[in-house]
Each structure stands twice: as C-alpha cells, then as structure tokens.
Amino acid sequence: MxxxxxxxxxxxxxxxxxxxxxxxxxxxxxxxxxxxxxxxxxxxxxxxxxxxxxxxxxxxxxxxxxxxxxxxxxxxxxxxxxxxxxxxxxxxxxxxxxxxxxxxxxxxxxxxxxxxxxxxxxxxxxxxxxxxxxxxxxxxxxxxxxxxxxxxxxxxxxxxxxxxxxxxxxxxxxxxxxxxxxxxxxxxxxxxxxxxxxxxxxxxxDPASTINYYITHRQEREKQITQFLTDRKTEAHAVMTIVKHIYVDVPEDLHKSAAKNVHQHLLKLKDEDIVECFDNKWKLREAS
The missing domain is CATH 3.60.15.10 (Ribonuclease Z/Hydroxyacylglutathione hydrolase-like)
Incomplete structure (x- = not known):
C-alpha cells in the first residue's frame, strides 16, 4: 500500500x-x-x-x-x-x-x-x-x-x-x-x-534524486507491462487487467488514473513495434 x-x-x-x-x-x-x-x-x-x-x-x-x-x-x-x-x-x-x-x-x-x-x-x-x-x-x-x-x-x-x-x-x-x-x-x-x-x-x-526516481519508475513500469504481456502472449489483455496485476501497491480508487498511464506506455510500445492492439486489448507484436 x-x-x-x-x-x-x-x-x-x-x-x-x-x-x-x-x-x-x-x-x-x-x-x-x-x-x-x-x-x-x-x-x-x-x-x-x-x-x-x-x-x-x-x-x-x-x-x-x-x-x-x-x-x-x-x-x-x-x-x-x-x-x-x-x-x-x-x-x-x-x-x-x-x-x-x-x-x-x-x-x-x-x-x-x-x-x-x-x-x-x-x-x-x-x-x-x-x-x-x-x-x-x-x-x-x-x-x-x-x-x-x-x-x-x-x-x-x-x-x-x-x-x-x-x-x-x-x-x-x-x-x-x-x-x-x-x-x-x-x-x-x-x-x-x-x-x-x-x-x-x-x-x-533533493531534486536530482527525485527526478531520476521518476525516470526509473517509468522505465520499471514499462518493463512490468512488457513482462506481463510476455508471460501471457497467447492472448490480448485489457488495460485494466494489466493495471490490476502490476499496480498491486496502489489503492484501487487510483486504478482508473493508473490505467491512463498504462495506456500511455502501451502507445509508446506500439510506436516502437513491440505491442499491438485488437479491439482495445493489447498483446506482444508477433514476429514478422
């Protein structure tokens, strides 16, 4: 918590x-x-x-x-x-x-x-x-x-x-x-x-350490999202499903806001050809 x-x-x-x-x-x-x-x-x-x-x-x-x-x-x-x-x-x-x-x-x-x-x-x-x-x-x-x-x-x-x-x-x-x-x-x-x-x-x-924590935090969230999809790569997943698995330390009333952040990570990963989206559900992009 x-x-x-x-x-x-x-x-x-x-x-x-x-x-x-x-x-x-x-x-x-x-x-x-x-x-x-x-x-x-x-x-x-x-x-x-x-x-x-x-x-x-x-x-x-x-x-x-x-x-x-x-x-x-x-x-x-x-x-x-x-x-x-x-x-x-x-x-x-x-x-x-x-x-x-x-x-x-x-x-x-x-x-x-x-x-x-x-x-x-x-x-x-x-x-x-x-x-x-x-x-x-x-x-x-x-x-x-x-x-x-x-x-x-x-x-x-x-x-x-x-x-x-x-x-x-x-x-x-x-x-x-x-x-x-x-x-x-x-x-x-x-x-x-x-x-x-x-x-x-x-x-x-302590601005420098705080900002570096923010940067590292986002990088870690991206790794968590990628790992979640890697472990479940045979199917696509809704954003809120991902949130509930990786934001376990965050109160549930903040999950809606967390979902916006996860969605932003997924859009970034999509631009990098790492994930793809089907009917508002996300999965790892299949290799060509």
Missing part, C-alpha cells in the same frame, strides 16, 4: 520569497490539496495556481493571508488547465481580489478547450516568458506530458522550480503523453534546481 502523506500546514512561509497556501481540497490525486503559492518579497505578490472551483475555505484563507501581510496580488499564473489549478480563479478574483481585470497567465492548450473563466480573460504566454515582482524573476518553460499546455516556472533568485504536476512531492503523477513527459523530466533535470516546489505534496529538497 502507498505510504501515508505527511501533514502540511494550511499556510507556510517556505522560503524568503515563497509562501504556500493549501487549496483546502485534499484527496486522491490532489494529495494534501493543491499547493498555491504567493511569490515575492514585497507587498505585490504573484499567485501561482488557485485550486478547485468555489472552495470558500480556500478563498477565506487566502484573503486572511493577504490581509495579514497587507499584500495584494499583481497577477495569477496557472501551470495548466486542470480544474484543481485553474478552477479557483473566478472565486479568487470575485471574493478575494475584487476584480476581474487581473492578468491570468498560462500557455495555450494544443488541443481541447480552456477552462471557462466566465468574464475573466486569459493572458496567454510563450516558452521563456518572464514574470517579475519584487525580489522574484520567474521564467516560464513549456513542460508538456502531464497535460498539453503544462508549464513550469524557474525562479532565478533561488535556483528553484515550481513544477506544477510534472513532479509531485511524495507520489508519482498521471501522464497524457509519455514521450513528451520523459523529455520534460529531463528538461527539469537539466535546469539543476536546488529545490522544487510542486503543485501537490511537500517541498522537494
């Missing part, structure tokens, strides 16, 4: 420049909840991610934090389109910031619609866009794989990375495109960050 997650404080000043405010939405893939971050050394902060829609506990918590520091939010940055990151934008703007004209920046989706912010407009940014506030310079890096629009933020002053959902603090993540995701892991490794601030889970103070 998966190990229990450590308790995180609702609000924590985790560095001179970074304050974490939990999204008050724990459970499942959200772990202890979405980590939203207030960044900057002055009164005007950048808010990274906003949690789920209409969570009054979060909006009140964020308002209390800003009021207690006599601070405001100059802009919001969204790491990707998933609802537990962008969903809180309308309520934060309405109930906390009292404005709908604040810049809400993210990268464009490659496919599919953006989350509807109603009367709030997105400010779409490109790879290497730079955000600045007092004491902080954030550089956006396109980092797809978990989602098609995913970005990370590199903070120059701390040699730190806000990793969004590419890397989590305490668990592995879900993947929408495995080939892109493996490259994105390497891209973060190449930045050689001293610390990673993930969108879920605890701060990661």
């Amino acid at each position: 998966a190990t229990a997650l450590p308790k995180l404080a609702l609000v924590e000043q985790i560095s001179q420049r970074v304050m974490r405010v939990l999204g008050c939405n724990p459970g499942g893939l959200r772990l202890q909840g979405t980590n939203t971050y207030l960044v900057g050394t002055g009164k005007r902060k950048i808010l990274i991610d906003t949690g789920d829609p209409e969570i009054p506990e979060y909006t009140q918590l964020l308002k209390t934090v800003l009021d207690s520091h006599n601070a405001s939010v100059q802009e919001i940055i969204i790491t990707h389109f998933h609802v537990d990151h962008v969903g809180g934008v309308p309520s934060v703007c309405r109930d906390v910031l009292k404005t709908t004209s604040l810049p809400v920046s993210k990268m464009h989706r490659v496919e599919g619609p953006e989350f509807d912010l109603r009367d709030i407009k997105y400010s779409f940014v490109d790879h290497h866009h730079t955000f600045k506030t007092d004491g902080v310079t954030l550089r956006a890096h396109f980092n797809p794989g978990h989602s098609d629009d995913h970005m990370i933020l590199y903070m120059e002053e701390e040699n730190a990375v806000f990793s969004g959902d590419t890397i989590l603090g305490g668990r592995t993540t879900t993947v929408e495109n495995l080939s892109q995701y493996m490259k994105s892991l390497q891209d973060i490794l190449d930045l050689k960050p001293a610390v990673i601030y993930p969108a879920h889970g605890a701060v990661i103070n």
Whole structure:
C-alpha cells in the first residue's frame, strides 16, 4: 500500500520569497490539496495556481493571508488547465481580489478547450516568458506530458522550480503523453534546481534524486507491462487487467488514473513495434 502523506500546514512561509497556501481540497490525486503559492518579497505578490472551483475555505484563507501581510496580488499564473489549478480563479478574483481585470497567465492548450473563466480573460504566454515582482524573476518553460499546455516556472533568485504536476512531492503523477513527459523530466533535470516546489505534496529538497526516481519508475513500469504481456502472449489483455496485476501497491480508487498511464506506455510500445492492439486489448507484436 502507498505510504501515508505527511501533514502540511494550511499556510507556510517556505522560503524568503515563497509562501504556500493549501487549496483546502485534499484527496486522491490532489494529495494534501493543491499547493498555491504567493511569490515575492514585497507587498505585490504573484499567485501561482488557485485550486478547485468555489472552495470558500480556500478563498477565506487566502484573503486572511493577504490581509495579514497587507499584500495584494499583481497577477495569477496557472501551470495548466486542470480544474484543481485553474478552477479557483473566478472565486479568487470575485471574493478575494475584487476584480476581474487581473492578468491570468498560462500557455495555450494544443488541443481541447480552456477552462471557462466566465468574464475573466486569459493572458496567454510563450516558452521563456518572464514574470517579475519584487525580489522574484520567474521564467516560464513549456513542460508538456502531464497535460498539453503544462508549464513550469524557474525562479532565478533561488535556483528553484515550481513544477506544477510534472513532479509531485511524495507520489508519482498521471501522464497524457509519455514521450513528451520523459523529455520534460529531463528538461527539469537539466535546469539543476536546488529545490522544487510542486503543485501537490511537500517541498522537494533533493531534486536530482527525485527526478531520476521518476525516470526509473517509468522505465520499471514499462518493463512490468512488457513482462506481463510476455508471460501471457497467447492472448490480448485489457488495460485494466494489466493495471490490476502490476499496480498491486496502489489503492484501487487510483486504478482508473493508473490505467491512463498504462495506456500511455502501451502507445509508446506500439510506436516502437513491440505491442499491438485488437479491439482495445493489447498483446506482444508477433514476429514478422
């Protein structure tokens, strides 16, 4: 079984420049909840991610934090389109910031619609866009794989990375495109960050070993899938059948998400002519 997650404080000043405010939405893939971050050394902060829609506990918590520091939010940055990151934008703007004209920046989706912010407009940014506030310079890096629009933020002053959902603090993540995701892991490794601030889970103070574990973990999962099909090569198997055999250490309520990852591995193996698919069932490719 998966190990229990450590308790995180609702609000924590985790560095001179970074304050974490939990999204008050724990459970499942959200772990202890979405980590939203207030960044900057002055009164005007950048808010990274906003949690789920209409969570009054979060909006009140964020308002209390800003009021207690006599601070405001100059802009919001969204790491990707998933609802537990962008969903809180309308309520934060309405109930906390009292404005709908604040810049809400993210990268464009490659496919599919953006989350509807109603009367709030997105400010779409490109790879290497730079955000600045007092004491902080954030550089956006396109980092797809978990989602098609995913970005990370590199903070120059701390040699730190806000990793969004590419890397989590305490668990592995879900993947929408495995080939892109493996490259994105390497891209973060190449930045050689001293610390990673993930969108879920605890701060990661050993980035290199964590990223290498993520890479090794995916490689091991691929070996498990290939071995499962090798041992049962006379018939084809549904994705969920494979999940139930190789994700024995993962709670059953996460198997649906695990199935998405297995499917991504199978698509990669199909591109490499190792497996083939018949009626949504998979088996080793027969030798020519």
